[in-house]
Amino acid sequence: RKEVEQDPGPFNVPEGATVAFNCTYSNSASQSFFWYRQDCRKEPKLLMSVYSSGNEDGRFTAQLNRASQYISLLIRDSKLSDSATYLCVVNKRGGYSTLTFGKGTMLLVSP
Protein backbone atom coordinates (compact mmCIF):
# COMPACT_ATOMS: atom_id res chain seq x y z
CA ARG A 1 0.00 0.00 0.00
CA LYS A 2 1.32 3.44 -0.90
CA GLU A 3 1.99 5.82 1.98
CA VAL A 4 -0.63 8.24 0.72
CA GLU A 5 -3.00 7.34 -2.07
CA GLN A 6 -5.44 9.55 -3.96
CA ASP A 7 -7.61 9.18 -7.02
CA PRO A 8 -5.87 11.41 -9.58
CA GLY A 9 -9.17 12.38 -11.25
CA PRO A 10 -9.95 14.65 -12.92
CA PHE A 11 -13.27 15.23 -11.26
CA ASN A 12 -15.38 17.30 -13.63
CA VAL A 13 -18.28 19.05 -11.88
CA PRO A 14 -20.59 21.95 -12.72
CA GLU A 15 -20.64 25.12 -10.68
CA GLY A 16 -22.72 24.72 -7.54
CA ALA A 17 -22.12 20.99 -7.25
CA THR A 18 -20.90 19.20 -4.16
CA VAL A 19 -17.81 17.07 -4.61
CA ALA A 20 -15.87 14.82 -2.26
CA PHE A 21 -12.36 13.41 -2.37
CA ASN A 22 -10.94 10.60 -0.29
CA CYS A 23 -7.38 9.82 0.53
CA THR A 24 -6.01 6.70 2.20
CA TYR A 25 -2.79 6.45 4.20
CA SER A 26 -0.77 3.43 5.22
CA ASN A 27 0.82 4.36 8.55
CA SER A 28 -1.62 3.88 11.42
CA ALA A 29 0.71 5.94 13.66
CA SER A 30 0.25 9.08 11.52
CA GLN A 31 -0.96 12.01 13.56
CA SER A 32 -1.01 15.12 11.36
CA PHE A 33 -3.22 15.47 8.32
CA PHE A 34 -3.74 18.33 5.91
CA TRP A 35 -5.30 19.25 2.61
CA TYR A 36 -3.33 21.50 0.29
CA ARG A 37 -4.39 22.91 -3.05
CA GLN A 38 -2.08 23.48 -5.96
CA ASP A 39 -3.02 25.65 -8.89
CA CYS A 40 -1.45 24.98 -12.27
CA ARG A 41 2.24 25.94 -12.26
CA LYS A 42 2.00 27.32 -8.73
CA GLU A 43 3.26 26.15 -5.36
CA PRO A 44 1.05 24.11 -3.02
CA LYS A 45 -0.87 26.16 -0.47
CA LEU A 46 -2.35 24.97 2.77
CA LEU A 47 -6.12 24.64 2.49
CA MET A 48 -6.91 23.23 5.90
CA SER A 49 -5.70 20.95 8.64
CA VAL A 50 -7.75 17.85 9.42
CA TYR A 51 -8.68 17.26 13.02
CA SER A 52 -9.89 14.06 14.64
CA SER A 53 -13.33 15.52 15.27
CA GLY A 54 -13.64 16.81 11.72
CA ASN A 55 -13.60 20.47 10.84
CA GLU A 56 -15.27 22.91 8.55
CA ASP A 57 -14.08 26.10 6.90
CA GLY A 58 -16.81 27.77 4.91
CA ARG A 59 -17.69 25.51 1.99
CA PHE A 60 -14.96 23.03 2.87
CA THR A 61 -15.32 20.13 5.32
CA ALA A 62 -12.54 17.73 6.25
CA GLN A 63 -13.02 14.41 8.01
CA LEU A 64 -10.62 11.86 9.47
CA ASN A 65 -11.42 8.16 9.83
CA ARG A 66 -8.61 6.56 11.80
CA ALA A 67 -10.13 3.10 11.83
CA SER A 68 -10.18 2.92 8.05
CA GLN A 69 -7.13 5.19 7.64
CA TYR A 70 -8.59 7.74 5.31
CA ILE A 71 -9.31 11.42 5.22
CA SER A 72 -11.87 13.19 3.12
CA LEU A 73 -12.50 16.64 1.75
CA LEU A 74 -15.99 17.83 0.87
CA ILE A 75 -16.51 20.96 -1.18
CA ARG A 76 -20.01 22.39 -1.31
CA ASP A 77 -21.35 24.88 -3.84
CA SER A 78 -18.31 24.53 -6.09
CA LYS A 79 -16.92 27.69 -7.68
CA LEU A 80 -14.91 28.03 -10.85
CA SER A 81 -12.03 29.18 -8.66
CA ASP A 82 -12.02 25.82 -6.87
CA SER A 83 -10.48 24.26 -9.99
CA ALA A 84 -7.10 23.00 -8.81
CA THR A 85 -5.29 19.88 -7.69
CA TYR A 86 -5.98 18.90 -4.09
CA LEU A 87 -3.12 17.25 -2.23
CA CYS A 88 -3.64 14.96 0.72
CA VAL A 89 -0.80 15.28 3.23
CA VAL A 90 0.08 13.00 6.12
CA ASN A 91 3.02 12.93 8.48
CA LYS A 92 5.28 10.08 7.54
CA ARG A 93 5.74 8.58 10.99
CA GLY A 94 4.25 9.40 14.34
CA GLY A 95 5.72 12.44 16.11
CA TYR A 96 9.02 13.82 14.81
CA SER A 97 8.76 13.39 11.10
CA THR A 98 8.32 14.99 7.75
CA LEU A 99 5.12 15.20 5.77
CA THR A 100 4.27 12.91 2.87
CA PHE A 101 2.32 14.45 0.03
CA GLY A 102 -0.11 12.52 -2.11
CA LYS A 103 0.05 13.03 -5.86
CA GLY A 104 -3.21 14.95 -5.80
CA THR A 105 -6.74 14.86 -7.16
CA MET A 106 -7.55 17.25 -9.96
CA LEU A 107 -10.84 19.12 -9.79
CA LEU A 108 -12.29 20.96 -12.77
CA VAL A 109 -15.35 23.10 -12.15
CA SER A 110 -17.18 24.19 -15.28
CA PRO A 111 -19.77 26.95 -15.81
Place this chain on the structure above:
Amino acid sequence: GAGVSQSPSNKVTEKGKDVELRCDPISGHTALYWYRQRLGQGLEFLIYFQGNSAPDKSGLPSDRFSAERTGESVSTLTIQRTQQEDSAVYLCASSVTGFGYEQYFGPGTRLTVT
Protein backbone atom coordinates in the same frame (compact mmCIF):
# COMPACT_ATOMS: atom_id res chain seq x y z
CA GLY B 1 4.47 38.96 6.95
CA ALA B 2 7.09 37.71 4.52
CA GLY B 3 6.62 34.23 3.18
CA VAL B 4 9.16 31.76 1.86
CA SER B 5 11.19 33.23 -0.96
CA GLN B 6 13.27 31.45 -3.56
CA SER B 7 15.73 32.59 -6.17
CA PRO B 8 16.13 32.54 -9.03
CA SER B 9 12.54 32.04 -10.17
CA ASN B 10 13.77 30.55 -13.44
CA LYS B 11 17.10 29.04 -14.39
CA VAL B 12 18.17 27.72 -17.75
CA THR B 13 21.49 25.92 -17.80
CA GLU B 14 23.47 23.71 -20.10
CA LYS B 15 23.91 20.04 -19.39
CA GLY B 16 26.99 19.47 -17.27
CA LYS B 17 26.96 22.83 -15.53
CA ASP B 18 26.48 23.29 -11.78
CA VAL B 19 23.54 25.27 -10.42
CA GLU B 20 22.77 26.72 -7.03
CA LEU B 21 19.24 27.42 -5.84
CA ARG B 22 18.46 29.58 -2.83
CA CYS B 23 15.68 29.50 -0.27
CA ASP B 24 14.83 32.03 2.45
CA PRO B 25 12.42 30.48 4.94
CA ILE B 26 9.85 32.26 7.05
CA SER B 27 11.58 33.94 9.97
CA GLY B 28 11.46 31.77 13.09
CA HIS B 29 10.77 28.53 11.23
CA THR B 30 13.25 25.90 12.36
CA ALA B 31 12.38 23.29 9.73
CA LEU B 32 13.18 23.65 6.04
CA TYR B 33 12.45 21.23 3.20
CA TRP B 34 13.39 20.89 -0.43
CA TYR B 35 11.16 19.13 -2.94
CA ARG B 36 11.30 18.50 -6.65
CA GLN B 37 8.26 18.47 -8.89
CA ARG B 38 8.52 17.32 -12.47
CA LEU B 39 5.90 18.48 -14.93
CA GLY B 40 2.58 16.83 -14.21
CA GLN B 41 3.99 14.83 -11.31
CA GLY B 42 3.67 14.90 -7.55
CA LEU B 43 6.10 16.34 -5.03
CA GLU B 44 9.32 14.41 -4.54
CA PHE B 45 10.97 14.93 -1.14
CA LEU B 46 14.68 15.73 -1.37
CA ILE B 47 16.07 16.89 1.98
CA TYR B 48 14.94 18.19 5.37
CA PHE B 49 16.69 20.42 7.89
CA GLN B 50 15.52 20.71 11.49
CA GLY B 51 17.38 23.28 13.58
CA ASN B 52 20.95 22.19 14.22
CA SER B 53 20.24 18.48 13.79
CA ALA B 54 21.84 16.45 11.03
CA PRO B 55 19.72 16.85 7.88
CA ASP B 56 17.56 14.04 6.54
CA LYS B 57 19.09 13.48 3.11
CA SER B 58 17.14 10.34 2.33
CA GLY B 59 15.40 11.85 -0.69
CA LEU B 60 18.43 13.10 -2.60
CA PRO B 61 18.44 11.19 -5.90
CA SER B 62 22.20 11.09 -6.42
CA ASP B 63 25.47 12.43 -5.06
CA ARG B 64 25.25 15.27 -7.57
CA PHE B 65 22.67 16.83 -5.26
CA SER B 66 23.63 18.54 -2.02
CA ALA B 67 22.16 21.17 0.25
CA GLU B 68 23.31 23.35 3.08
CA ARG B 69 21.61 25.48 5.64
CA THR B 70 23.28 27.96 7.94
CA GLY B 71 21.59 27.84 11.33
CA GLU B 72 17.91 28.50 10.91
CA SER B 73 18.21 30.79 7.93
CA VAL B 74 18.98 30.55 4.25
CA SER B 75 19.44 27.25 2.48
CA THR B 76 21.08 26.47 -0.83
CA LEU B 77 20.48 23.43 -2.99
CA THR B 78 23.34 22.62 -5.35
CA ILE B 79 23.11 20.36 -8.35
CA GLN B 80 26.44 19.44 -9.91
CA ARG B 81 26.93 18.32 -13.49
CA THR B 82 23.28 18.88 -14.33
CA GLN B 83 21.44 16.39 -16.53
CA GLN B 84 18.30 16.87 -18.58
CA GLU B 85 16.32 14.73 -16.15
CA ASP B 86 17.06 17.35 -13.47
CA SER B 87 14.66 19.72 -15.25
CA ALA B 88 11.84 20.39 -12.81
CA VAL B 89 10.47 22.92 -10.37
CA TYR B 90 12.41 22.92 -7.11
CA LEU B 91 10.24 23.92 -4.20
CA CYS B 92 11.35 24.97 -0.77
CA ALA B 93 9.08 24.90 2.26
CA SER B 94 9.45 25.82 5.90
CA SER B 95 7.50 25.03 9.05
CA VAL B 96 7.59 26.06 12.69
CA THR B 97 9.20 22.73 13.54
CA GLY B 98 9.43 19.35 11.89
CA PHE B 99 6.97 17.71 14.26
CA GLY B 100 4.26 17.29 11.64
CA TYR B 101 3.43 20.98 11.44
CA GLU B 102 2.01 22.44 8.27
CA GLN B 103 4.54 23.57 5.69
CA TYR B 104 4.54 26.82 3.76
CA PHE B 105 5.98 26.80 0.28
CA GLY B 106 7.97 29.26 -1.72
CA PRO B 107 7.11 29.96 -5.36
CA GLY B 108 9.76 27.55 -6.60
CA THR B 109 12.66 27.69 -9.03
CA ARG B 110 11.93 26.35 -12.48
CA LEU B 111 15.11 24.65 -13.70
CA THR B 112 15.55 23.81 -17.35
CA VAL B 113 18.61 21.85 -18.43
CA THR B 114 19.28 22.05 -22.16
